[in-house]
Amino acid sequence: MHSDRSDDSRFRVLVVDDDHALTRTLADILQLHGYAPSTAGTGREGLEMAEQHEPILAVVDLRLPDMDGMELVTRLHALSALTEVVVLTGNATVESAVAALREHSVDYLLKPVKVEQLLHVVSLASERWQRRQAEERLRDSDERFRRVVESDMIGIMFWDADGSIYDANESFLRMIGRSRADIDAGALRWTDITPPEFAALDRKKFASLAKHGLIAPYEKAFLTSAGLRVPVLFGAATLRGRHERGVSFVLDITERKTAERALRARERQQTAVADFGQRALVTDDLGALFDESVVLVAETLELPLSAIMERRSDGASLLLRAGIGWDGVDVGSSIVEINEQTQAGYTLLHNKPTILADLVAAGPFTLSPLMRSRGITSGISVVIPGPVRAFGVLSAHDRSAREFTVDDVHFMQAIAHVLGAAVERSRTESALRQTQRLEAVGRLASGISHDFNNVLAAITGFGELVQARMPSDDPLREDVAEILKAAGHAATLTRQLLAFSRQQVLQSRTILLNDIVASTENLLRRLLGPEIEFCTRLAPDLWLVRADPGQLEQVILNLCVNARDAMPSGGTLSVETRNVAYVGIEARARALDAPGEYVLLTVSDTGTGMDADTAARIFEPFFTTKAVDKGTGLGLATVYGIVKQSGGESSVHSELGHGTTFMVYLPRGREDASGRSP
Numbered sequence: 001m002h003s004d005r006s007d008d009s010r011f012r013v014l015v016v017d018d019d020h021a022l023t024r025t026l027a028d029i030l031q032l033h034g035y036a037p038s039t040a041g042t043g044r045e046g047l048e049m050a051e052q053h054e055p056i057l058a059v060v061d062l063r064l065p066d067m068d069g070m071e072l073v074t075r076l077h078a079l080s081a082l083t084e085v086v087v088l089t090g091n092a093t094v095e096s097a098v099a100a101l102r103e104h105s106v107d108y109l110l111k112p113v114k115v116e117q118l119l120h121v122v123s124l125a126s127e128r129w130q131r132r133q134a135e136e137r138l139r140d141s142d143e144r145f146r147r148v149v150e151s152d153m154i155g156i157m158f159w160d161a162d163g164s165i166y167d168a169n170e171s172f173l174r175m176i177g178r179s180r181a182d183i184d185a186g187a188l189r190w191t192d193i194t195p196p197e198f199a200a201l202d203r204k205k206f207a208s209l210a211k212h213g214l215i216a217p218y219e220k221a222f223l224t225s226a227g228l229r230v231p232v233l234f235g236a237a238t239l240r241g242r243h244e245r246g247v248s249f250v251l252d253i254t255e256r257k258t259a260e261r262a263l264r265a266r267e268r269q270q271t272a273v274a275d276f277g278q279r280a281l282v283t284d285d286l287g288a289l290f291d292e293s294v295v296l297v298a299e300t301l302e303l304p305l306s307a308i309m310e311r312r313s314d315g316a317s318l319l320l321r322a323g324i325g326w327d328g329v330d331v332g333s334s335i336v337e338i339n340e341q342t343q344a345g346y347t348l349l350h351n352k353p354t355i356l357a358d359l360v361a362a363g364p365f366t367l368s369p370l371m372r373s374r375g376i377t378s379g380i381s382v383v384i385p386g387p388v389r390a391f392g393v394l395s396a397h398d399r400s401a402r403e404f405t406v407d408d409v410h411f412m413q414a415i416a417h418v419l420g421a422a423v424e425r426s427r428t429e430s431a432l433r434q435t436q437r438l439e440a441v442g443r444l445a446s447g448i449s450h451d452f453n454n455v456l457a458a459i460t461g462f463g464e465l466v467q468a469r470m471p472s473d474d475p476l477r478e479d480v481a482e483i484l485k486a487a488g489h490a491a492t493l494t495r496q497l498l499a500f501s502r503q504q505v506l507q508s509r510t511i512l513l514n515d516i517v518a519s520t521e522n523l524l525r526r527l528l529g530p531e532i533e534f535c536t537r538l539a540p541d542l543w544l545v546r547a548d549p550g551q552l553e554q555v556i557l558n559l560c561v562n563a564r565d566a567m568p569s570g571g572t573l574s575v576e577t578r579n580v581a582y583v584g585i586e587a588r589a590r591a592l593d594a595p596g597e598y599v600l601l602t603v604s605d606t607g608t609g610m611d612a613d614t615a616a617r618i619f620e621p622f623f624t625t626k627a628v629d630k631g632t633g634l635g636l637a638t639v640y641g642i643v644k645q646s647g648g649e650s651s652v653h654s655e656l657g658h659g660t661t662f663m664v665y666l667p668r669g670r671e672d673a674s675g676r677s678p
Contacts, residue, residue, distance in 0.1 A: 011057070013055060013059065016041075016058065016064065020041060042065055043071070044067070047079075054080050056083065057125045059088060060076075061087075073085050083129075088109050155252065156172055159246055161245070178225055213237060214236075217235035219234070234249075268300060272300045276418055280418045304397075307323040307395050308322040310391060316337065320334040325374075329373075329374070343381050353413065355404045356378050356380070371397070384420045463487065467480045513542060513601060517536060535572070536574070537576040538576070541579070543579050544668065560573060566609070578602075579599060582596070598665040600664070601664040602661060619639070619640040639664075643665075646666060650663070
C-alpha cells in the first residue's frame with residue numbers, strides 16, 4: 001500500500017484498490033494535476049484513512065479483498081455525506097456499476113482507466129462537492145440567522161425606508177407589546193412607536209445609515225401598545241442590494257437602566273443620610289428637625305407624602321407630629337390608632353418595616369381614615385426607635401402603585417435612627433438642664449429659707465411677747481393674732497422651700513407604700529369630690545421603700561390635689577403602685593441616677609393636660625398654671641424635693657387635652673429592726 005498525506009488545503013482524493021500498480025498510477029496522475037491523493041489496498045485501510053483525513057473524493061474498486069466496494073461506499077458516506085464517490089469496475093460488471101450509480105448517486109470508471117476519463121470524472125466530482133459545500137454553508141448560515149431571529153436575546157425588525165415594519169421576530173414584538181397580526185395588517189411603523197423626543201436623533205442616525213449602510217448602536221426608546229416606554233439599544237444596517245430596506249437589532253436595556261437608577265438613588269440616599277445626620281447632631285429644635293426630615297424623605301424618594309407619627313402616652317394611638325403633602329390634615333392633632341388595620345400601627349406592633357406596593361390590592365390597611373382620605377395607594381413605613389420603646393413611625397406614601405426597593409427601606413431606617421438618636425439626645429439634655437435648673441433654684445431656696453426663718457422667728461417671738469402683755473380686751477389683740485397667723489403661713493412656705501431644696505430633716509423608716517396610699521384614701525375621696533372617679537391599683541407583692549411616711553403622704557396629697565384642679569368638670573384619677581427594675585439604657589431613659597430596683601407610684605388624671613414647655617417647668621418653685629389666688633406653685637416643688645431627698649426621681653408625661661401622668665420612683669428598701677409600719 002502506498003499513502004501520500006498531502007496538505008489539507010488541496011483537493012484530497014482517496015484511491016482504494018487491491019491492484020497496487022493501478023493505485024500508484026492513479027495517484028501519480030492525480031498528484032500531477034494538483035490533487036492530494038492517498039491510496040489504500042483494502043476497504044478497512046481506506047476507512048481508517050478516511051477517519052483521519054476526510055476525503056473530498058473517494059475512488060473505490062467494486063471488488064476488494066475484505067469487503068464489497070458498495071459496502072465501503074456506504075460506510076464512507078456514513079463518515080461524511082459530502083464525500084463524492086467514483087467506483088472502478090471492469091467491463092463485465094458495468095451493469096452492477098450502473099446499479100450502484102442509481103442507488104448511491106455515485107459516478108463510475110471502467111477499467112482500464114483512461115487518463116482523460118479519470119480527470120473528467122474527478123473534475124465533475126470536484127464541482128459537485130464545491131456546489132454541495134456552498135449549499136451546506138448557505139444552509140448553516142440560514143440556520144444560524146434563523147436561530148438568532150427566533151432567539152429571545154435580542155429583538156430584530158425588518159423595515160422599509162418609509163418607516164413600515166414588514167417583519168420582526170417574537171422578541172421584538174413582545175418588547176413593544178404587539179402581535180404578528182399588526183405586521184400582517186401593515187399597521188406597524190417604527191416611526192409611530194418612537195417617542196417624539198427621539199425623532200431628531202433618529203433622522204441624524206438614518207442619514208448616516210444612507211451614507212455608510214450601518215448605524216452604530218445608540219440608546220433610544222420605543223412605546224408599547226399600553227403607552228409605556230421601553231429603553232433600548234438600537235442598531236441598524238441596510239440589506240445588501242436593497243438600500244430602501246434594512247434590518248435593526250433592538251436590545252431591551254430596561255434592567256440596565258433600572259440598575260443605573262438604583263445606583264444613582266443609592267448615592268443620593270447615602271448623601272442625604274450623611275448630611276441629615278450631621279445637622280441632627282447640632283440642632284436643638286426637634287420640631288424643625290422633624291419638618292426637615294419629612295421634606296428630605298419626600299424629595300429623596302420622589303414621593304408626594306411623608307409623615308412622622310409619635311406614639312402617644314396612652315400607647316393606643318399615634319399623633320401626626322410632622323408631615324408634607326397632607327393638605328387639609330391638622331398636623332399636631334390628627335390621630336391614627338395603633339392596631340393591625342393601620343399601616344403605622346401594624347409597623348409599630350410588629351417592629352419591622354412595612355411595604356405596600358398597592359394598598360388597594362393588599363387590603364389589610366384600608367380602614368385607616370387618614371390614609372383613605374388622602375387617596376394613598378402605596379407606601380413604606382419604618383419604626384423610629386427609642387431606648388426603651390419606639391418613639392413612633394416614619395412613613396412615605398404615593399397616590400399611585402409603586403414598588404419600593406431594599407435601598408428605599410435602608411434609607412428610611414437610617415433617617416428613622418437619626419431621628420431616634422436626636423429625640424433621645426434632646427430628652428437627655430432637657431432632663432439634665434431641668435435638673436441643673438432645679439438644683440440651682442434649690443440652693444437659692446435653701447439660702448432664702450434659712451434667712452427668712454430667722455426673720456420669721458423674730459416676728460413670731462416679738463409678736464407673742466406683745467400678745468402676752470396685752471389685756472384680753474385690748475382691741476389690737478386681733479391684729480397681733482393676724483400677724484402671728486401670717487407668720488405661721490410664711491413658716492409653712494419656708495418648710496416647703498426646705499423640702500424642695502432637700503434641707504428638711506426626714507424621719508425615714510422602712511415602709512410599704514401601699515399602706516400610705518390606703519391611709520390617705522378616705523381623705524382623698526373627700527378632697528376630690530363626687531365629680532371625680534377615684535381608683536387605685538396596688539401591687540399585692542410590692543417591695544418595701546425607705547422614706548418618711550408623713551412626707552410620702554404629703555407627696556400623694558399634693559399630686560392628687562394637683563390632678564383634681566386639672567379636672568374642673570370631673571374625670572378619672574387613678575393611683576397605681578408596682579415593682580420595676582431597670583438596667584443600663586432603660587434607667588437613663590427614665591432619668592434615674594442609677595439602675596436598680598424601684599417602687600413606682602403613678603398618679604394619672606384625664607384632665608386638661610399640659611404642653612411640653614409647661615411640663616418642663618412643672619417642678620419649679622412658684623411656677624403655677626393656676627390663677628393667682630388658687631395656688632402658691634410650691635406643691636409640686638415640694639413633691640420633687642421630698643422624692644429627691646428620699647433617693648428617688650420624679651417625672652411627668654402630659655399632652656394637651658389628654659391628661660397627665662406623674663411617676664415617682666423610690667429605691668427598693670429592706671426590712672429593718674424598726675419594722676415597716678408608718
